[in-house]
Amino acid sequence: MTHQLEVRNLSKQFSSPGGPFRRARVMHAVNDVSFDLPKGRVIGVVGESGCGKSTLARLILRLIEPTTGTLHFEGQDLRAKSAAEMRRLRADMQMVFQDPYSAIDPRYTVARAVMEPFEVQGRKPQGSAAEEVDKLLSMVGLNPGLAGSYPHQISGGQKQRVGIARALALRPSLLVLDEPTASLDVSVQAQIISLLEQLRDDLGLTYLFISHDLSLVRYFCDEILVMYLGRVVEALPDTGLAARHPYTKTLMDSTFAPDPAQRRVIAPLEGEVPSPFNLPPGCAFADRCPQASDLCRTQTPELAARDGHAVACHHPL
Amino acid sequence: MLEVSNLEVAFGPVAPLSGVSFALDKGETLGIVGESGSGKSLTAMSVMGLLPLSGGRITAGSIVFDGQELTTLSEPAYRRLRGGRIGLITQNPMTSLDPLQKIGPQVDKVAVLHLGMTAREARARTVEILGTLRIPEPALICERYPHQMSGGMKQRIVIAMALAADPDVLVADEPTTALDVTVQAQIIRLLDDLVKERDLSLVLITHDMSVVAQTCDKVVVMYAGRAIEHGPVGAIFGAPQHPYTQALIGCIPKGLGQDEQLTGIPGTVPTVLNYPKGCPFHPRCPRAQGICATDRPAHVTQGDSAVACHFPGERA
Numbered sequence: 001m002t003h004q005l006e007v008r009n010l011s012k013q014f015s016s017p018g019g020p021f022r023r024a025r026v027m028h029a030v031n032d033v034s035f036d037l038p039k040g041r042v043i044g045v046v047g048e049s050g051c052g053k054s055t056l057a058r059l060i061l062r063l064i065e066p067t068t069g070t071l072h073f074e075g076q077d078l079r080a081k082s083a084a085e086m087r088r089l090r091a092d093m094q095m096v097f098q099d100p101y102s103a104i105d106p107r108y109t110v111a112r113a114v115m116e117p118f119e120v121q122g123r124k125p126q127g128s129a130a131e132e133v134d135k136l137l138s139m140v141g142l143n144p145g146l147a148g149s150y151p152h153q154i155s156g157g158q159k160q161r162v163g164i165a166r167a168l169a170l171r172p173s174l175l176v177l178d179e180p181t182a183s184l185d186v187s188v189q190a191q192i193i194s195l196l197e198q199l200r201d202d203l204g205l206t207y208l209f210i211s212h213d214l215s216l217v218r219y220f221c222d223e224i225l226v227m228y229l230g231r232v233v234e235a236l237p238d239t240g241l242a243a244r245h246p247y248t249k250t251l252m253d254s255t256f257a258p259d260p261a262q263r264r265v266i267a268p269l270e271g272e273v274p275s276p277f278n279l280p281p282g283c284a285f286a287d288r289c290p291q292a293s294d295l296c297r298t299q300t301p302e303l304a305a306r307d308g309h310a311v312a313c314h315h316p317l
Numbered sequence: 318m319l320e321v322s323n324l325e326v327a328f329g330p331v332a333p334l335s336g337v338s339f340a341l342d343k344g345e346t347l348g349i350v351g352e353s354g355s356g357k358s359l360t361a362m363s364v365m366g367l368l369p370l371s372g373g374r375i376t377a378g379s380i381v382f383d384g385q386e387l388t389t390l391s392e393p394a395y396r397r398l399r400g401g402r403i404g405l406i407t408q409n410p411m412t413s414l415d416p417l418q419k420i421g422p423q424v425d426k427v428a429v430l431h432l433g434m435t436a437r438e439a440r441a442r443t444v445e446i447l448g449t450l451r452i453p454e455p456a457l458i459c460e461r462y463p464h465q466m467s468g469g470m471k472q473r474i475v476i477a478m479a480l481a482a483d484p485d486v487l488v489a490d491e492p493t494t495a496l497d498v499t500v501q502a503q504i505i506r507l508l509d510d511l512v513k514e515r516d517l518s519l520v521l522i523t524h525d526m527s528v529v530a531q532t533c534d535k536v537v538v539m540y541a542g543r544a545i546e547h548g549p550v551g552a553i554f555g556a557p558q559h560p561y562t563q564a565l566i567g568c569i570p571k572g573l574g575q576d577e578q579l580t581g582i583p584g585t586v587p588t589v590l591n592y593p594k595g596c597p598f599h600p601r602c603p604r605a606q607g608i609c610a611t612d613r614p615a616h617v618t619q620g621d622s623a624v625a626c627h628f629p630g631e632r633a
Contacts, residue, residue, distance in 0.1 A: 048498065048499060048500075185352040185353055185586055186524065187564065187565065187568050187586070188582075189568065190567075190569075190580060190581030191583070192581075193579055194579055194581055212498065215527075216570055218570065219577065220570075253502070254498045256530060258526045258566055258569040259530050259554055259571065260551055260554050260555075261554075263531055266506040268503070268506070269499055
């Protein structure tokens with residue numbers, strides 16, 4: 001067993017039933033996504049809003065049910081598990097949410113919030129509860145003196161540390177991080193990122209890191225999956241590689257460096273992201289792509305790899 | 318074109334902004350950068366004369382626009398200026414647009430009010446402006462409602478409204494924060510072009526140092542209601558003197574991959590009710606000494622730059 005997580009042809013469609021005033025519609029939120037996450041590695045999933053990256057995170061933990069596809073976690077077929085078995089398994093695969101303000105019950109103290117997973121799983125920590133709270137808070141760089149505080153008494157960065165401590169409570173091997181720093185100030189974001197780096201080294205964690213921020217993903221991750229309208233359009237095995245998909249190139253060119261000597265010439269980008277409700281035939285990026293040909297508008301390109309670098313494009317760069 | 322000196326703002330006994338100074342020439346882009354609660358949006362509100370709306374007032378300093386002092390200007394006079402010679406672009410286009418009104422009339426109104434145009438003239442102007450902002454089929458867009466458009470398109474409409482009265486200065490308060498990165502890049506490109514084509518002066522308020530590096534000529538770095546360092550972008554990014562500016566730049570990945578290490582800044586941004594005494598950054602500062610906790614550092618000018626720190630200098 002080499003892979004912590006194996007995802008094959010995973011898809012999720014949300015359907016909205018028709019009514020007297022509208023037709024029934026199907027939205028393809030995640031479309032035929034496959035990847036392997038080896039133990040101890042960090043894969044970043046990057047894309048703009050609506051590309052399906054958060055849905056993908058939830059599908060992997062089966063917080064929402066996939067429509068088709070398979071999921072294997074440490075060799076076990078997750079989709080064959082009952083709800084009770086799945087709950088036990090989730091002790092090993094935890095999630096850190098984007099918004100620490102809504103992820104923690106405002107009526108819980110910090111101590112109760114980080115101990116909640118034990119309650120849910122009907123388990124007891126090794127030592128006393130108080131010792132465990134101390135241990136978890138120190139692990140994420142929080143002063144154990146905060147144990148009695150309520151969420152409204154602590155800052156956003158501290159709340160996100162509580163969210164991470166809670167995710168670590170049952171000592172999982174996989175963390176799914178859904179934009180864990182998107183709602184934080186940059187100085188605090190950098191703190192949280194270095195905390196996650198340190199925890200990965202200390203505890204040998206595997207991360208799936210969901211983000212809209214390509215420069216952060218390039219900094220933090222080992223591999224990158226680029227999503228556009230529910231599909232993986234490019235899988236980069238190394239963060240230093242140049243883009244082969246025109247969309248990835250657009251994303252890279254839209255990301256600025258904090259250095260006035262490296263100003264970019266911003267190329268115009270026509271059009272808008274199409275609605276996931278009525279996907280155009282062929283490549284979803286075709287209408288905005290400078291390279292697009294007739295083939296792109298009729299036939300959906302398959303993800304094809306060369307030296308481990310996969311791209312779904314008829315005319316890769 | 319616009320000169321702000323020693324601006325101080327108070328809400329009752331609380332002073333969330335003090336000692337803010339900057340100057341902006343024609344055709345220049347000035348970035349005001351800072352984290353949440355640093356006072357960057359308040360600075361914009363002060364320039365727009367919108368503080369009384371939220372119960373604030375300017376207690377010291379001056380704002381001079383094209384030779385005219387704004388801090389003592391009457392409300393009717395301000396009303397002619399605001400949306401006229403000084404345009405505002407806000408962060409969330411949804412709150413700047415009336416959801417019940419079609420796009421056309423909303424943009425037309427600016428030219429009717431500020432330029433005294435008839436409805437027909439104003440519409441022709443609206444269509445022309447939407448066209449220059451590369452909005453496809455401008456005449457059709459005029460008949461749409463805001464909810465029928467994407468976030469990037471709505472932000473273009475807000476920019477069109479700010480441009481409709483042919484302003485000299487544009488104040489853009491986090492104009493791209495609510496947008497996706499590719500859309501952000503397009504809006505930045507658009508603002509850049511407008512500054513060049515119309516010789517506009519742009520005040521760009523942002524939390525993103527990378528956006529400042531990409532677009533601005535000058536930058537003011539704010540922290541806890543104070544302008545702690547300002548100067549030309551080349552100098553501020555090339556050789557920042559204030560430890561906060563240095564740390565803030567150190568918080569952003571530079572695309573060097575494994576070779577770099579993000580450091581972060583220990584502690585959190587103070588809120589307005591607990592701004593530290595002395596230098597507001599001293600509790601988080603690696604260089605802080607006794608004097609930093611007691612005395613407010615004055616601005617020390619060096620060339621075109623200025624820094625408010627007791628121990629300025631490049632990072633060791």
